[in-house]
Amino acid sequence: MSQQLTLTRIETLRVLSCMGIDLPAHTKLPDDALEKRLRQALNASQVLLTITSSPVLDILSFSRWPSNKKQTVFDAIGRASMAEYGAIMAKRAMGLSTVDPLRVDPFDDVRQTVMHLAKNWDEGYKVLLVTDPQQSEAEKVPINIRYLEVRMINEHTPLIVLLYGPVASSHSAHREAASMWLEEKLDDIPRAADGSVPMPHIKASFEEQKLLSKLLSQNAKYVPAEYDHQVKRTQAEPASLYKTTFILPLNPLSFEDIGKLNLDTGCVVCGERVSSRCSQCQSVSYCGQACQRLDWSSHKRTCRSLKGGTWFTIPLSGSPEGSQPGKSASVLTWNRFSVPRKALDVKNVQHIDPEKTFPNIHADKVFLIKIQLSAPINPERSMMIYDRQRSFEAYWLLDAETKELFEKFVIEMQGPRGGYAGLKMYRWARRTGDKELSVCLDRAPQESIPW
Numbered sequence: 001m002s003q004q005l006t007l008t009r010i011e012t013l014r015v016l017s018c019m020g021i022d023l024p025a026h027t028k029l030p031d032d033a034l035e036k037r038l039r040q041a042l043n044a045s046q047v048l049l050t051i052t053s054s055p056v057l058d059i060l061s062f063s064r065w066p067s068n069k070k071q072t073v074f075d076a077i078g079r080a081s082m083a084e085y086g087a088i089m090a091k092r093a094m095g096l097s098t099v100d101p102l103r104v105d106p107f108d109d110v111r112q113t114v115m116h117l118a119k120n121w122d123e124g125y126k127v128l129l130v131t132d133p134q135q136s137e138a139e140k141v142p143i144n145i146r147y148l149e150v151r152m153i154n155e156h157t158p159l160i161v162l163l164y165g166p167v168a169s170s171h172s173a174h175r176e177a178a179s180m181w182l183e184e185k186l187d188d189i190p191r192a193a194d195g196s197v198p199m200p201h202i203k204a205s206f207e208e209q210k211l212l213s214k215l216l217s218q219n220a221k222y223v224p225a226e227y228d229h230q231v232k233r234t235q236a237e238p239a240s241l242y243k244t245t246f247i248l249p250l251n252p253l254s255f256e257d258i259g260k261l262n263l264d265t266g267c268v269v270c271g272e273r274v275s276s277r278c279s280q281c282q283s284v285s286y287c288g289q290a291c292q293r294l295d296w297s298s299h300k301r302t303c304r305s306l307k308g309g310t311w312f313t314i315p316l317s318g319s320p321e322g323s324q325p326g327k328s329a330s331v332l333t334w335n336r337f338s339v340p341r342k343a344l345d346v347k348n349v350q351h352i353d354p355e356k357t358f359p360n361i362h363a364d365k366v367f368l369i370k371i372q373l374s375a376p377i378n379p380e381r382s383m384m385i386y387d388r389q390r391s392f393e394a395y396w397l398l399d400a401e402t403k404e405l406f407e408k409f410v411i412e413m414q415g416p417r418g419g420y421a422g423l424k425m426y427r428w429a430r431r432t433g434d435k436e437l438s439v440c441l442d443r444a445p446q447e448s449i450p451w
């Protein structure tokens, strides 16, 4: 079977989902619209559009990364969100490996490969192979990489410039070009004592290889023609098969980015302009009956649990002052950091000013929230509210204006649809404003909730 380094539709959806952008599995969004969303997501992850506003990245305008060992490219290139940072610290404290297993999340796999690329550069390697060890020799579609140089966007942001390929159109042409390149490079690599040639390589799943290939190819378009012309190519690296490209640190997407990429999805099935909502629950929008029918099997569970429910609008605010020692009144968000993994510390935690709005990653979609009542001994009565992704963590503070509604929520929590010792409940909600939420109070979600 011929193997191509191109993400299939299902794989593209999976990558988007791993990046936090959830589209229905049976979406009819055209391939080019899906591809565009992935391109935007990868650009957002690289913060590329804040580095260059033009369609080219002027590589030569950045100075070279200093070759002293004080700050390695590896140390600078890692990025983590607050949630990931917490997980890394917990693993470290338990003495566990902080490297996640391959083949779980292709986006995470590529982020780890970027760190490997940096490490290999620091160790002085000039070339590298990215292959899937689970594929047979005949199936393998290696990505060959030769380092050109590393430049410095700023002291935390290296720019690794590479030549990669082959970008052949058929599997056989790819394999032929790849092995020619390999033969050429093997001559330059010192032989080990047993006569073998230790070719540096990175293990990748096939899906990850495809995503990496996508990233390399979309970044190649940002390389200025003048830069490309001065790259010295060997015989096995013709411009038709090997492209000049670059790698930047890959950040987990910020909630603002996810919010933007989840916006304007139109009909939940096909992305076309919407004309109606589900009349049973009002929670999803469609372009017409055909799409609504197609979506029923996945929507019915939510729909049945919402049908006939009563929605109330509640205010959101920052945490009650003084109720959490050491925390200010601001809201902690688990967000993207433009600092390396190593340099992360509490100072880098982003706070949201309570006067500001809460990020909205859900657009106008219905999502699950967890509502937790403050402990009865706490003199200040409040409810803490957050979503699965913890894209926001907000409070509803008991005040004269909403006292009656607040009590209604407490009664619901302590009633038969509540549970959890009457101190918390899960409910469906929808954002109705920057600092408010509409909650379906008298319907408990039917699915099991793992958070």
Ligand SMILES: [Zn+2]
Pocket (backbone or CB within 6 Å): 267, 268, 269, 270, 271, 272, 286, 287, 288, 291
């Ligand atoms: Zn539709």
Ligand SMILES: [Zn+2]
Pocket (backbone or CB within 6 Å): 278, 279, 280, 281, 282, 283, 284, 299, 302, 303, 304
């Ligand atoms: Zn419905």
